[in-house]
Amino acid sequence: MMETSIKMDLIGGGLFVPVDIWSKYVNKHRRILLTFDTGATITTLSPEIFHELGYESDTKGQTTITTASSVERVSKYTINSIKLGDIELNNIEAYAHKFPEESFSIGVIGLNVLKQFDIELLFSQSLIKLNKIPC
Secondary structure, eight states, X not given: OOEEEEEOEEETTEEEEEEEXXXXXXXXXXXXXXXXXXXXSSEEEOHHHHHHHTOOOOTTOEEEEEOSSOEEXXXXXXXXXXXXXXXXXXXXXXXXXXXXXXXXXXXXEXXXXXXXXXXXXXXXXXXXXXXXXXX
């Protein structure tokens, strides 16, 4: 089983983790601080982040999501690669959604990524241990 640990930060009531997301513009990973969100079904980033990374929405078009405050139409994307610590995942489905300023977030790592791991939260050490579940 592949195992890694990543640092976590508590910011504005949210749990944030560093995630390396593949940038098509510079052909390397770019580190982004995202909300660790077990309540989000799909990993979601702000549209500006997708633009900065060089992604265009999938031909699949749009879908409807339910947020904490509304129901909205969002564009679908496929992220080439993301890295959580030393573990890399490929072809990750993601949505584009504008996050409210008061959320302090530009994106969330959702269950479509998190369910691939057994997860241990170590608040005393500000760490999250991730054990990759074999496919």
